[in-house]
Amino acid sequence: MTTxxxxxxxxxxxxxxxxxxxxxxxxxxxxxxxxxLDRLADELTRGRPRPIPIFAYGSLxxxxxxxxxxxxxxTAIGWHRSFSISLDHFRGxxxxxxxxxxxxxxxxxxxxxxxxxxxxxxxxxRDILRRELVAHELAGNACxxxxxxxxxxxxxxxxxxxxxxxxxxxxxxxxxxxxxxxxAGAAGSGAEYLLRTARGLxxxxxxxxxxxxxxxxxxxxxxxxxxECFIAPARRTD
Numbered sequence: 001m002t003t004x005x006x007x008x009x010x011x012x013x014x015x016x017x018x019x020x021x022x023x024x025x026x027x028x029x030x031x032x033x034x035x036x037l038d039r040l041a042d043e044l045t046r047g048r049p050r051p052i053p054i055f056a057y058g059s060l061x062x063x064x065x066x067x068x069x070x071x072x073x074x075t076a077i078g079w080h081r082s083f084s085i086s087l088d089h090f091r092g093x094x095x096x097x098x099x100x101x102x103x104x105x106x107x108x109x110x111x112x113x114x115x116x117x118x119x120x121x122x123x124x125x126r127d128i129l130r131r132e133l134v135a136h137e138l139a140g141n142a143c144x145x146x147x148x149x150x151x152x153x154x155x156x157x158x159x160x161x162x163x164x165x166x167x168x169x170x171x172x173x174x175x176x177x178x179x180x181x182x183x184a185g186a187a188g189s190g191a192e193y194l195l196r197t198a199r200g201l202x203x204x205x206x207x208x209x210x211x212x213x214x215x216x217x218x219x220x221x222x223x224x225x226x227x228e229c230f231i232a233p234a235r236r237t238d
Contacts, residue, residue: 053113075109092185110208
């Protein structure tokens with residue numbers, strides 16, 4: 001952790017990225033229905049504390065999509081953020097592949113613990129698992145990890161910690177930035193996801209050197225990519 005720096009990536013950069021057509025999900029997947037989600041939720045939460053704590057480190061920070069009863073800062077012990085899941089759908093497409101954020105082993109990662117509002121467990125868990133796990137092929141990507149909060153250490157449920165059943169990519173930060181600057185698909189662009197994550201962290205006073213460095217590189221990639229059909233030239237202001 002270091003002193004927070006300005007976010008260089010901006011809505012102006014996002015506006016230069018051309019939209020792309022592509023599948024929302026991998027067409028080979030077998031999608032989870034409500035009964036599947038309820039069984040999975042029971043397996044994951046049986047014997048666990050209430051309210052159910054969810055560790056958010058990416059999009060769940062700025063768009064939880066379920067009823068949140070309380071939230072607090074937390075640090076995942078032994079994990080760090082990494083754009084390591086390769087996407088040819090959702091925020092990527094076959095011609096413009098993207099990357100999705102996951103947790104990788106080592107270091108630490110500051111985020112939020114979001115408690116599922118009591119009385120909403122069935123619907124909230126359906127919403128979370130349908131969004132995060134989507135299909136039978138990805139159902140193994142939920143696990144409990146140790147987090148540190150102001151109240152001490154506890155276990156929290158999170159997603160894609162050491163992802164399984166999905167294609168991953170080991171890229172340098174510069175290579176990640178090049179891909180994210182160009183990635184787009186049915187759900188939008190990779191740069192939009194990165195910017196919303198950076199802003200979400202900043203709103204809660206969280207600074208992650210990796211995310212801040214990556215967004216700077218993505219902004220620079222977009223600024224300099226003037227001859228590519230999927231990034232429009234910058235508008236002159238004079």
